[in-house]
Amino acid sequence: MLVLNRKEGESVRIGDDILLKVVSVEGGQVKLGIQAPKDIDIHRQEIYEAIQRENAEAADFKGNLLEVLKFQKNS
Incomplete structure (x- = not known):
């Protein structure tokens, strides 16, 4: 498993098509935004x-x- 540290507003790119962005961190919870092609189930x-x-x-x-x-x- 790859473990990365990201701050609010920072992103991780998975392949060419998937973007994972840390939208916010509040009270022990991380809110993630995911941009991916519609044919990929999330x-x-x-x-x-x-x-x-x-x-x-x-x-x-x-x-x-x-x-x-x-x-x-x-x-």
Whole structure:
């Protein structure tokens, strides 16, 4: 892991397309601004992990999807 020190207003460039800027530092929190192409997904770590869990659960589904969808439509 690369660890960098940046002050408010300073930036980090990732490749040619991504700019990470320290917008503000207040009370132990850092506010970041991220400029990236629209085709790059950007998520907080906890959201990314939740998406990965949901995708894994969906991939492991063994039931009859048509029956599940019928049940949801009728509920």
